[in-house]
Amino acid sequence: MGNNKVHADQKYIEALLKNDTLVLKEIYEKFAPKVVGYIKKNSGDESKTQDIIQETLMTIYAQAKEKKLVLTCPFDAYFFLLCKRKWLNELKKNNKQKVTINEEIVSIGDESEQYANETMIFEARNELFSEIFEQLGKACKELLKATFTIKSMEDVASKLGKSYGYVRKKKSLCIGQLTKMVQSSPKYNQIKNLL
Amino acid sequence: MTPEEKYELFERKISNEISIEEDQLLSQIIEDDQAIAEEFKTYQEWNSYLSSNLGLDTEKAQLANNLKNISDTFFTKETQKTKSKVIKMPSWGYAVAASVLVLLGVYTFTKSTTPIYNDFVSIPELSISERANTNEIGKKAEEAFNSNNYKEAEVFLNQLLEEDKSNSEYLFYYGISLVELNEFEKASEVFTTLQNGTSIYKYRAIWFEALNQLKQKNTDRCKVLLELIPKEAQDYQTAQELLEEL
Numbered sequence: 001m002g003n004n005k006v007h008a009d010q011k012y013i014e015a016l017l018k019n020d021t022l023v024l025k026e027i028y029e030k031f032a033p034k035v036v037g038y039i040k041k042n043s044g045d046e047s048k049t050q051d052i053i054q055e056t057l058m059t060i061y062a063q064a065k066e067k068k069l070v071l072t073c074p075f076d077a078y079f080f081l082l083c084k085r086k087w088l089n090e091l092k093k094n095n096k097q098k099v100t101i102n103e104e105i106v107s108i109g110d111e112s113e114q115y116a117n118e119t120m121i122f123e124a125r126n127e128l129f130s131e132i133f134e135q136l137g138k139a140c141k142e143l144l145k146a147t148f149t150i151k152s153m154e155d156v157a158s159k160l161g162k163s164y165g166y167v168r169k170k171k172s173l174c175i176g177q178l179t180k181m182v183q184s185s186p187k188y189n190q191i192k193n194l195l
Numbered sequence: 196m197t198p199e200e201k202y203e204l205f206e207r208k209i210s211n212e213i214s215i216e217e218d219q220l221l222s223q224i225i226e227d228d229q230a231i232a233e234e235f236k237t238y239q240e241w242n243s244y245l246s247s248n249l250g251l252d253t254e255k256a257q258l259a260n261n262l263k264n265i266s267d268t269f270f271t272k273e274t275q276k277t278k279s280k281v282i283k284m285p286s287w288g289y290a291v292a293a294s295v296l297v298l299l300g301v302y303t304f305t306k307s308t309t310p311i312y313n314d315f316v317s318i319p320e321l322s323i324s325e326r327a328n329t330n331e332i333g334k335k336a337e338e339a340f341n342s343n344n345y346k347e348a349e350v351f352l353n354q355l356l357e358e359d360k361s362n363s364e365y366l367f368y369y370g371i372s373l374v375e376l377n378e379f380e381k382a383s384e385v386f387t388t389l390q391n392g393t394s395i396y397k398y399r400a401i402w403f404e405a406l407n408q409l410k411q412k413n414t415d416r417c418k419v420l421l422e423l424i425p426k427e428a429q430d431y432q433t434a435q436e437l438l439e440e441l
Contacts, residue, residue, distance in 0.1 A: 016258065019254075019257055019258045019261055021261060021265065024261065024262065024265050025265050025269070028265055028266060028269040029269065032269060033273075036273070046270055046273070046274070049270075050266050050267075050270055053266065054259070054262055054263065054266060057262055058255070058258070058259060058262070061255075061258055062247065062248075062255075065247055065251065066243055066244070066246075066247040067243075125240075125244075126244070126248075129241070129244045129248075130248070133245075144245060144249065145249050148245050148246050148249035148250045149249055149250050149252075153210075168203070168206060168207075168210075168212075169199070169203055171206060172199075172202040172203045172205060172206035173199060173202055175202065175205075175206070175238055175241050175242060175245070176198060176199075176201075176202035176205075176238070178241050179202075179234055179237045179238045179241055182237060182241070183233070183234070183237055188237075192233075192236075192237070195240060
């Protein structure tokens with residue numbers, strides 16, 4: 001990926017980054033009906049579909065923001081695949097009985113599948129990191145929140161009444177701690193090479 | 196190198212505050228030690244995660260909010276589309292609907308002149324306490340019944356009937372109490388017993404059973420019963436009036 005030409009559907013990724021209502025509406029009008037159809041056929045309803053679509057779009061946004069996601073394939077198949085897998089995971093999680101998966105025959109190019117895989121791994125990483133961050137001590141959490149929200153380390157230092165050097169050292173220790181914590185997680189070892 | 200020094204070096208590298216010497220040192224360590232190389236990669240991953248997740252709360256919330264609004268509008272429209280397919284009414288349908296409403300109004304108006312139970316019922320007074328042998332329960336039953344407290348009257352009359360099962364007076368007032376309490380089936384049983392007997396309450400029981408049916412809007416059953424009341428009966432006149440109105 002990345003060697004191909006940027007697809008015209010990159011406009012949907014940009015719309016998420018810019019919070020462009022007009023184009024976001026187009027996403028719903030063009031791509032939501034297919035997802036509604038699939039989820040309804042597979043033990044879901046419109047309200048569940050709404051949640052699945054919202055979560056999927058938020059994940060795509062997060063990936064685009066952090067990892068500079070650039071599409072070289074159509075949005076349609078990539079988006080549908082993501083919603084579909086998210087829904088199947090949801091069903092598995094709830095351990096629903098008697099669920100028959102009515103598979104639709106959709107021809108999905110390898111590229112869409114590869115994009116979808118990357119987004120799924122990105123999401124798994126986010127979930128894991130969020131869990132681990134919550135386990136961090138209060139002092140570290142607050143310091144990290146301050147340094148990443150305020151951006152300027154000088155401002156953080158003066159706000160905390162500490163020296164710049166002290167804050168940077170503390171920050172590095174806190175991230176160091178997170179690094180150790182996540183490295184000891186079996187889940188991380190499964191996904192780290194895919195990141 | 197202590198872990199503290201290592202993490203600070205990572206931090207300097209990421210925030211571009213590293214000296215040339217330190218940068219060379221870090222590159223050397225990463226090349227030599229696979230574990231540190233992995234650690235540095237993970238440290239970078241955390242830095243990237245934290246800057247996206249801790250610093251973008253407002254932007255994220257705004258997008259989530261906007262998506263929710265767009266989604267709500269979209270899904271409401273979808274639902275309406277499905278519904279309108281089912282109930283779409285041609286323009287002449289409104290005229291039909293209006294006519295139906297008018298007819299309903301006429302029907303309701305006509306209906307409201309149909310006789311109702313309350314218009315015809317006249318509940319006699321219960322007077323058992325006048326008799327010498329009346330016990331305490333009898334008094335209570337009378338008091339309750341004559342003050343329209345049928346719930347209590349039912350209980351006391353029932354107690355009296357336990358001692359005197361064939362007492363037609365107790366049965367009759369017991370039946371009336373049951374109709375007042377909307378215990379229609381039990382009331383019918385009581386009145387049927389009286390109707391089949393030979394007591395002075397025989398015809399009165401038919402009349403009250405007719406009222407019992409009227410209260411349940413069983414007009415046909417009510418009419419049949421009214422026709423059973425003979426001319427000499429106390430309630431004949433009223434029964435004929437009700438029959439006419441039905």
